[in-house]
Amino acid sequence: MxxxxxxxxxxxxxxYARIYxxxxxxxxxxxxxxxxxxxxxxxxxxxxxTVGFMSFYILFKNFPSINGWNYHExxxxxxxxxxxxxxxxxLFDNNWSLRYSVESGDFIKxxxxxxxxxxxxxxxxxxxxxxxxxxxxxxxxxYAWSSLAIPVTVGTLCLLVLLLITAxxxxxxxxxxxxxxxxxxxxxxxxxxxxxxxxxYARYPASIxxxxxxxxxxxxxxxxxxxxxxxLVILHPDNIPLLSKLSPVIGVLFFWLSYKFWMLGATRxxxxxx
Amino acid sequence: MKKxxxxxxxxxxxxxxxxxxxxxxxxxxxxxxxxSRDYRTVTAVDNISISIPGGQIVGYLGPNGxxxxxxxxxxxxxxxxxxxxxxxxxxxxxxxxxxxxxxxxVVFGQRSQLxxxxxxxxxxxxxxxxxxxxxxxxxxxxxxxxxxxxLEPLLxxxxxxxxxxxxxxxxxxxxxxxxPKIVFLDEPTIGLDVSMKAKIRDLIKELNRMKQTTVILTxxxxxxxDALCERIVIIDHGRMIYDNDIDHLKSYFxxxxxxxxxxxGDIWEETVIDESKTDVMSVISDYQKKGKLLDIKLEEISTExxxxxxxxxxxxxxxxxxGIDKSRDNTGIAV
Amino acid sequence: MNARKYLxxxxxxxxxxxxxxxxxxxxxxxxxxxxxxxxxxxxSIYASSPTPVVNGMTFNDTxxxxxxxxxxxxxxxxxxxxxxxxxxxxxxxxxxxLKPMSYRKLMFFTFFGxxxxxxxxxxxxxxxxxxxxxxxxxxxxTNLIWFVISVGGALLVNYFIDFFVSTxxxxxxxxxxxxxxxxxxxxxxxxxxxxxxxxPEKLRVVVKxxxxxxxxxxxxxxxxxxxxxxxxxxxxxxxxxxxVWCVALCALTGIFWNFSVRRxxxxxx
Numbered sequence: 001m002x003x004x005x006x007x008x009x010x011x012x013x014x015x016y017a018r019i020y021x022x023x024x025x026x027x028x029x030x031x032x033x034x035x036x037x038x039x040x041x042x043x044x045x046x047x048x049x050t051v052g053f054m055s056f057y058i059l060f061k062n063f064p065s066i067n068g069w070n071y072h073e074x075x076x077x078x079x080x081x082x083x084x085x086x087x088x089x090x091l092f093d094n095n096w097s098l099r100y101s102v103e104s105g106d107f108i109k110x111x112x113x114x115x116x117x118x119x120x121x122x123x124x125x126x127x128x129x130x131x132x133x134x135x136x137x138x139x140x141x142x143y144a145w146s147s148l149a150i151p152v153t154v155g156t157l158c159l160l161v162l163l164l165i166t167a168x169x170x171x172x173x174x175x176x177x178x179x180x181x182x183x184x185x186x187x188x189x190x191x192x193x194x195x196x197x198x199x200x201y202a203r204y205p206a207s208i209x210x211x212x213x214x215x216x217x218x219x220x221x222x223x224x225x226x227x228x229x230x231x232l233v234i235l236h237p238d239n240i241p242l243l244s245k246l247s248p249v250i251g252v253l254f255f256w257l258s259y260k261f262w263m264l265g266a267t268r269x270x271x272x273x274x
Numbered sequence: 275m276k277k278x279x280x281x282x283x284x285x286x287x288x289x290x291x292x293x294x295x296x297x298x299x300x301x302x303x304x305x306x307x308x309x310s311r312d313y314r315t316v317t318a319v320d321n322i323s324i325s326i327p328g329g330q331i332v333g334y335l336g337p338n339g340x341x342x343x344x345x346x347x348x349x350x351x352x353x354x355x356x357x358x359x360x361x362x363x364x365x366x367x368x369x370x371x372x373x374x375x376x377x378x379x380v381v382f383g384q385r386s387q388l389x390x391x392x393x394x395x396x397x398x399x400x401x402x403x404x405x406x407x408x409x410x411x412x413x414x415x416x417x418x419x420x421x422x423x424x425l426e427p428l429l430x431x432x433x434x435x436x437x438x439x440x441x442x443x444x445x446x447x448x449x450x451x452x453x454p455k456i457v458f459l460d461e462p463t464i465g466l467d468v469s470m471k472a473k474i475r476d477l478i479k480e481l482n483r484m485k486q487t488t489v490i491l492t493x494x495x496x497x498x499x500d501a502l503c504e505r506i507v508i509i510d511h512g513r514m515i516y517d518n519d520i521d522h523l524k525s526y527f528x529x530x531x532x533x534x535x536x537x538x539g540d541i542w543e544e545t546v547i548d549e550s551k552t553d554v555m556s557v558i559s560d561y562q563k564k565g566k567l568l569d570i571k572l573e574e575i576s577t578e579x580x581x582x583x584x585x586x587x588x589x590x591x592x593x594x595x596x597g598i599d600k601s602r603d604n605t606g607i608a609v
Numbered sequence: 610m611n612a613r614k615y616l617x618x619x620x621x622x623x624x625x626x627x628x629x630x631x632x633x634x635x636x637x638x639x640x641x642x643x644x645x646x647x648x649x650x651x652x653s654i655y656a657s658s659p660t661p662v663v664n665g666m667t668f669n670d671t672x673x674x675x676x677x678x679x680x681x682x683x684x685x686x687x688x689x690x691x692x693x694x695x696x697x698x699x700x701x702x703x704x705x706x707l708k709p710m711s712y713r714k715l716m717f718f719t720f721f722g723x724x725x726x727x728x729x730x731x732x733x734x735x736x737x738x739x740x741x742x743x744x745x746x747x748x749x750x751t752n753l754i755w756f757v758i759s760v761g762g763a764l765l766v767n768y769f770i771d772f773f774v775s776t777x778x779x780x781x782x783x784x785x786x787x788x789x790x791x792x793x794x795x796x797x798x799x800x801x802x803x804x805x806x807x808x809p810e811k812l813r814v815v816v817k818x819x820x821x822x823x824x825x826x827x828x829x830x831x832x833x834x835x836x837x838x839x840x841x842x843x844x845x846x847x848x849x850x851x852x853v854w855c856v857a858l859c860a861l862t863g864i865f866w867n868f869s870v871r872r873x874x875x876x877x878x
Contacts (some may be wrong), residue, residue, distance in 0.1 A: 010406055011372075019403050023389075026400075030391040030432065037783040039750065044786030051793040054812075055802055059654070062663055062807050100695060109387040111352045114375040115404055124389070129786060147771040173660070189688065194639040201646045207655035213645055221642065268350070 011115065019115070020123050027126045045132035049082070052200070053140075067208050073235060074203070075144035077092065081203045081227040082137030084167035089130030092172050095179035096124055099189055102182050107269060118259060119164045148235070156234060162248060163230035170225040171199065171249035176258035183265025195221070200227035218243070222254060282456050282488040283326040283349060288358035290319040290344050290512075316405060318344040321358070321511035326505075328455065331482055332518075333491040333503035337585050341512040345354045346458055349490070350380055363455050376405065379449030379457040379487075386441050386465060387448065388433045394444050395429040398451060405452035412451075419447055422480055423473070439470035446474065450481050456488040457481075463495050475501040496578040508584055523580055532579065535561055536569035546579065568600075614710070618718040619725065621724060636731060640679060646673055647675050665804040665836065673739055674833065678801045678825050680735035684727045685764060685824065687720040689771040694778035703778045706870070713866065717768055724764060748834045755844060759828040762851035766823040769858035770795065776862070779869045800826035820854040827851055 028251075031038060039058040060071050069260055098121070101107040110121050150156070178195040198221060206224035209217055218224045229244045243250075296312040319341045326332055336342050347353040348360055351367035351374045351557045360367065367374040380387070388397040402412050419425050425447075428440055436444065442462060449457050459478065479502055482489050491502060499506065499520065506523055508516035516523070533545045533554060547554055554572065561567055655661070657667040691709070693716065696702040708715055740747050774791045778784055796802050798821040805813060806827050816822060827847050830838040837843045 015403075015406075019370075019400065022400060022403065026389070026392050026396050034782070037781050040781050041786035042782045044783070044790040047790045048793045051797050055797050057811065058803055058807055058812075061809055063654050063658050066650075067656050067657060093785075106385055108347075108352060109382065109385055111371070112350060112375055112378070112380040113404055114372045114389065129787075135773070181635075188635070189691070190636050190639060194643060197643065198646065201650060204650055204653075208649045210649075213649065217640075217646075 014114070016119060020119075023123045024126045027124075028128070031126075031128055041127075041129035042132050045129045046136075049133060049136040053078075054138075056203075057257070067205055069205050072144050072147040074205075075140060076148060076235060077203045077227040077231050079137050079139070079141030079144055080167065080231050081199065082133055083141060084137075084164050084171055084226055084230075085199065086130050086134040086137065087168040088171045088175060089133060090127050092122055092175060093127035093130070094125040095175055096192065097125075098179045099182035099192075102269065103186065107266075110266075118262055134259070150234060160234060163233055166248045167226050167230050168220050169255040173251075173254040173258035174198070174221065174223070175253075176262050180262040180265040182259075183268055184226040198223050199226060202228070204228075222250075225251065225254075241262070280327055281325050282328045282330075282363060283324070283490075284359070284361045285322055285324045285345075286359040288319060288322050288345075288348065288355045288360050289317065290341075290348060290353060291356045292316045292318055317349070317512050319355075319509075322509065322512075322514050323358075324507060324514065324517060326488060326490070328488050329482070329486040331478075331491060331502050331504055333506045334490055334492045334509075335494075335499070335506060335581060336509040340510045342509065343460065344512075345509070346460060346490065346492065349456075350378060351375065352456060374523045376452070377455045379452070379454040380460075381442070381445045381449045381462055382460045384438075384461075386433050386445055388441075388444060390433050393430050393432050397433070397444075397448065398429075401448060401451050407452050411453065415451055415453065418484065422477055423447070439466050439473075442466065442470075442474060443477070446477060446481075449500070450485065450487065453485055454487065456490065459489060459491045459493075461493050461495075462491070463493065463498055471495070472498065472501075478502060494495040496576070496581060499581075500577050508581070510585060520577070523577070530579075530583075532558060532573045532575055534571040534573065535567055537561075538566055538568065540568075546575070546583075615714070615718045618715070619718075621722060636683060636727075637734075640683060640731065640735070644676055644679060647679070648672060651675065664804075666804060666806060669743060673743055673746055674804050674829055675802075676735065676739055677832070679826060680732045681760070681763070682796075682801060684724060684732045685767045687723055687768075687771070689716065689720065689768070690775045690778065690791060691784065692782040693772075693775035694782075694788075697778050698782060698784075712870075713772060713862065718771070720768075732769055747832065751840070752831060752834050755840075755848070756828055756832040759831050759848060759851060760843040762848070762855060763828050764825045765855045766820055766851065766858060767795075769855070769862045770820065770824075771857070772869075773862045773865060776866050776869050794822065795821050798822065799824040800829075819878070820858060823851045823854050833838065 015169070056074075064071070068127065098107070101110075101121075107121075109116050113120055145152075174195050175192065178188075178192040178239075181191045202223040203226075206214065206217060207226040209224075214224075225243075225247055229241070229247050232244045234241050292315070293313045294316055296314055317346060322345065334342055334345070344353065349362055349367060350357050351362075351371040354368040362374055363377045388394065389400065392400075398416075401407070407415075416425075423443060428436070428444060431440070432588060433444065441577055446459070446462060449459075462478070462562070463474055466474065475498060478489060478491075481487060482502075491498060493499065503520055505519050506516065507514060531547050531549060531554065535543050535545075535558070537543060545557060548559055558567070558570065651668065651671055655663070655671075661667060677695060693702070696705065702712075705712060705715060772792070774787055777787050781787065798816050798819055801824070805816060805822060808816060827838070827850070831844055831847065838847055
């Protein structure tokens with residue numbers, strides 16, 4: 001259709017970028033006016049990360065290495081996965097409300113605007129608390145980086161950014177899939193919670209899995225791509241596996257698939273709550 | 275903008291079916307349902323044909339669960355009809371959801387579609403961007419709004435802080451903002467006080483008049499119908515049972531009157547009388563035989579009563595019915 | 610009788626839980642995947658260790674402990690904080706407050722039905738599978754009775770902690786924040802993710818003074834008859850401790866809730 005083509009041209013990338021920026025700015029403004037919430041979330045973020053680090057520390061107190069990986073290498077993966085988590089928590093946090101929106105029927109309101117439903121839904125929430133995690137992650141990663149004496153060059157830093165984006169895409173894709181299950185079933189909250197817990201295992205080397213499970217955790221629930229495969233590029237630059245090199249492409253593919261799955265659910269939605 | 279398409283909505287033999295799982299009762303039934311594949315088909319909308327010209331306000335009525343919201347969801351592109359043709363503003367809503375959304379506005383009574391934590395003016399500005407409303411058109415609309423309602427105090431409030439009435443008002447303004455060809459209003463006055471209801475009705479009427487917007491209104495409030503609708507469509511059990519103007523609706527039951535009598539002890543009793551069959555005087559004399567009458571009032575039947583009778587008749591004649599044109603005179607009078 | 614209405618709530622909870630059939634299947638499947646993660650991680654951890662026994666725990670001990678902890682988690686976790694805070698934000702809570710029983714009891718018995726269902730649907734099957742696979746690594750005797758009793762205690766302690774945290778939602782909309790803090794603290798300090806024996810000495814002293822250990826550490830170690838948790842070596846102290854925490858938390862949540870509800874209703878929040 002001709003008119004549809006025009007409408008699509010009108011609503012291109014710059015259209016969405018403009019709207020997104022406006023919503024984010026407005027949302028931030030309103031967030032700042034709820035100071036108590038902001039403080040509690042930030043405190044929560046610091047507590048969770050402290051507790052998370054404690055369990056990591058306790059484990060290494062008892063066992064000096066895991067699968068040939070020493071404390072500092074593991075710390076590298078740990079910091080890396082925390083940073084990779086930030087975009088998910090800042091920008092895609094509304095996925096956590098998807099299930100409630102769908103079950104209560106409120107989701108229908110997202111179907112009445114002439115813009116992409118996924119974009120409209122996700123753009124509604126910008127979560128500042130994710131930034132606390134970023135600070136924590138950067139600190140851990142920097143410490144591990146310097147302890148491992150990895151040289152700092154512009155090249156490696158650019159590579160690091162690319163790898164972090166890749167890992168984020170996997171993280172976001174997993175949660176998109178998990179969130180979208182609510183379009184098909186009731187009480188899908190557990191899927192999200194479970195997937196979110198899986199990410200805690202992403203920071204361990206994928207070499208601990210064998211056989212079938214190696215394949216599952218690489219291609220079905222791709223947690224191996226959240227820290228291990230991208231991390232290898234920097235940690236073991238002499239011996240980079242093919243999957244590490246391909247990870248940006250696979251990351252984009254996974255994200256795209258998760259988006260399609262999410263949208264499939266949204267078009268299937270009938271406004272009654274399954 | 276001129277609405278050049280003369281038919282805003284055309285539905286031809288539209289059917290919508292749902293598959294639902296047969297649930298079983300009790301604890302044992304629930305355990306059985308864990309593994310059950312026992313589905314049945316429910317027809318929510320059953321062969322409805324209707325065409326609505328641009329600029330009309332149509333009251334879309336029916337008892338709860340009649341299939342009203344399913345129809346609205348099909349018209350807005352959320353649901354795909356199982357069979358039949360549905361054209362809204364010249365395109366198929368389900369196939370061109372985004373395009374369809376450009377030309378419609380939707381208000382769901384109790385669910386605000388505005389950004390919960392943003393001041394209203396910011397929501398409006400976002401909508402301006404989303405619908406690509408030209409500056410001039412936006413300014414004109416805002417001017418019109420401030421003429422129609424007391425806009426200023428609302429603009430800087432967030433939706434979260436608004437009362438239900440203010441929220442509904444804001445939602446209606448937001449729905450008309452991009453000057454859509456059709457606006458769907460689902461129970462817009464639900465839960466509002468009398469003066470707010472009147473305000474909302476005036477607003478809808480005025481916007482419809484000035485912008486020539488087609489309005490599809492579902493409601494259970496006959497006050498809305500009386501105040502706004504030129505035409506009424508009634509559906510029940512997924513089927514259309516009435517489609518005509520409001521005057522015709524009243525004249526259809528024109529021979530009906532409501533007799534109110536005051537009995538000793540200050541009790542008012544109401545009787546609906548079909549004058550073509552029963553004489554009012556004979557009913558009164560029946561009352562007099564039983565005891566003294568203190569006062570008598572004879573009233574025209576209200577829209578509310580008419581709709582109630584249509585629903586009742588529909589339930590009584592479920593098997594025979596194919597349209598409202600059939601004679602219903604054989605139905606007894608419910609007292 | 611008074612018990613009737615609570616029984617009715619519990620029964621309704623069971624039926625409701627069963628309605629979400631896909632959810633049940635997914636829970637079981639998800640658990641299996643999660644447990645394989647746990648298995649692989651600890652297998653490689655023990656493989657890297659110079660000794661097969663670490664802090665008195667063999668690989669088998671640790672895995673049994675963690676598997677049952679996960680099963681127990683499914684059984685105990687009712688997402689109360691999410692549910693209550695949703696109700697508070699939507700205003701639905703007003704309807705519940707009008708019901709002729711205390712809100713704490715109402716919520717407890719509503720979710721108790723879920724607890725019972727998940728106990729049979731997830732905990733028991735997991736337990737049986739673990740029992741068969743490990744061929745007698747789980748001692749069978751009166752410890753099973755004490756285990757069930759202490760799971761009851763764990764359920765109550767967990768419920769009161771959840772309810773306490775839920776009460777905070779009366780003050781803030783940041784449900785995510787408070788819930789994540791609760792979850793991470795409870796899971797670590799209760800010994801659900803890492804058995805408490807692995808904790809460094811100083812930290813362990815602190816953790817033992819907190820109520821969280823009653824939720825996972827106490828029942829699981831009683832079940833596995835670990836040193837310090839047998840009838841001869843301090844099991845009674847452990848059960849007594851659970852009881853003390855139950856009573857203390859019960860009182861504390863009651864006071865906090867009543868105080869908060871009064872404050873909120875007065876201010877019309």
